Amino acid sequence: MVVNAAAVSEPTAETADAVLDRWQRDPLALVQILRETQAATYWLPRSLLVHIAAALGLTVAHVEGVAGFYRFFHTSPVGCVRLLFSDNITDRMLGSEALLAQLCARLGVAPGEVDAQGRFSVDRCSCTGLCDQGPALLVNHHQVVTRLDGARVDALADCLLAGTPVEEWPDEWFRVVDGVQRADLLLTGLAADASSLPAVLARSPQALLDEVAQSGLRGRGGAGFPTERKWQACRDAPGPLRCVVCNADEGEPGTFKDRVLLASHADSVFDGMTVAARAVGAQQGFVYLRGEYRFLLPQLEQVLARRRVAGLLGRNAAGIAGFDFDIAIHLGAGAYVCGEESALIESLEGKRGTPRIRPPFPVQAGYLGRPTVVNNVETFCAVAHIARRGGAWWAGIGTAQSTGTKIHSVSGDCARPGLYEYPLGTTIAQILDECGAPQAQAVQVGGPSGACIPASEFGRAIAFEDVPSAGAFMVFDRSRDLFEVARHFARFFAHESCGLCTPCRVGTELVVRRLDKLAHARGAGHASAFDIERLHDLDTVLHSGTHCGLGASACNPLRDTMRHFGAAYAQRSTAAQFQPDIDLDAELSSARRVTRRTDAGAHLHTDTPT
């Protein structure tokens, strides 16, 4: 490739050098450096990667490996304006595919392609966390356009074809609303008065830990690990330096509560992080913000700056002698797996987001080997409240095993999508009732890696002891085909597999192909009970044989829908016996061409003879 052979151009090198200097040529900031450089250069030619590698003292292989890992880094040319359509199932239910086709037709490009003049490229990306105001798309990995419809797409095409700069597009397009439909204590934000923080932090670390222990708070990222036990383990781990990381990589499709907490309750989140730092004895804090939420960065940086001025961060933070703590924001670059805490830490260290082998757990050896607490945005928010109002108060809300409230990101087939905060232990039926979903046949609770709950189980409660949730609540009414929902999620996991372990990398792809076979009956073949059997086998392999939780949960939608909506699979697998998924006659096309044979032996039928 010519581009690769060329030396990096003068202006490009200057751009990269400015970014490198801003990050003090720190190899740990590689992901940030690539992201900021690409924001100016649109894509990352190999010559640029070579330049950055040399500047950071890293091997080119390492830098290329990182650039190639993240979906938002481009190692081949892209358009000056990059549009990525959010491709969650809820976007599709709102018609995103037709809108994508409409835009592509207007622009004369195919999805995944760059316009001949290099003006724009259009593609899909995983859920952008705007399910209640979708279909949405991402512009230049920086801004989001919400509430797409035919008219907006037409106007968008006009702007793109006229070369109107993004800054001059109508403000209305970029409007993102909180969409709070039911607020309880977290979303009302009563605790967000930063001035009371010093009094809270003046208590001993042990007193803070005791308070969190008493609250019974469990992590809101989905796994529900007791927060106090995580913190205590970090505090007890040997080493002089500790870290607190806020996991704001809200990548689970259908989840958007953290976006709202960060947009409107950032002080609570930072309060919680500061309390955690005080409790475990940490000096360094990170917010790992998903790349899709880049639009939140300026206001978050502003809040941090304000807190530094107020003395809540930095040396002797909150006026406590010897408590030095500050928070930096790192951005992700479009990798779902980085929501897994050890992959997130790898990414913070400027590497590919490959999950680590555990143990050691991050609380023992996390960022740079230091004991590290990683908690969800909502967990830190809860901590801000608990630290002020007491563990006993929090423990009095919810159920005995699942204390406090939980925010649900409600989307899909309902009259009033948005955020709903309830005490844990609230039934699915009640949430459906309040969001206006009388026709629901299923709810995907906790996102694709969570559980698909059929109507017969709507009486169940969202709580760690019944149906745990990481916060997504996608509603499917009776018009929806749950097989297609599962197939969509299967594509998502295949797309997001980090590729490290074979069961996940290959297994997720095999699931997609098998489901495609059921959906299309490619060639002359069609699916049989054998194909269903293979899907069960794949579920077993992925559930038990993968390196991390992504692979282990990749078949959850498949398993749940096969169990609860078996008819959707049965009607697609009616062949009496195994049939191939390949057009065998077409497989002889090349040989037929060069032999010019037309005899019977030059053809194959595809159906297995019965």
Next chain:
Amino acid sequence: MNAPPIPEAPRKLRVATVSLGGCFGCHMSLLDIDERLLELIEKVDFDRSPLTDIKTVGECDVGLIEGGLCNAENVEVLRAFRAHCRVLVAVGACAITGGLPALRNHLDVGDMLQSVYGEVPDDPELPLPLNRVLPIHEVVHIDHALPGCPPPADAFWQLLQDLIAGRTPVQAPGLIRYD
């Protein structure tokens, strides 16, 4: 006093084997069960197989398939095996994944034929190669797989013992080899 009835000899298992797009290495490995072959033929009759030189497959209990699908004839033979064998086993890396012959899959087979032969023969006797070498499970239902290149002799022995005894074959971990 009546003599006790002479027990009827148990019916022998009828086994067919074939190498499609393979190198016969798997068959060689089967022969490596050495003197146990004598024990085996007490319990097994071989139908179509390189060992018998029988050219068509009859009704069988077990079919062992070595090699992937390289051409139209391979497909027809595999289908005949599927139609006649109660249990079909994919034996070795090529049958299971396409193996070494599948390395050609990223090249156009027609172009290759032309560059090697110039004038490509159009004799109907010659089976046409497939665009891609395929693993056999893509075309017919396979009941069991014996991984390895080749699978060790003991793996063949274990598989046949299990099938003779009417058990579902289970590979001992030490016998599962991928190289």
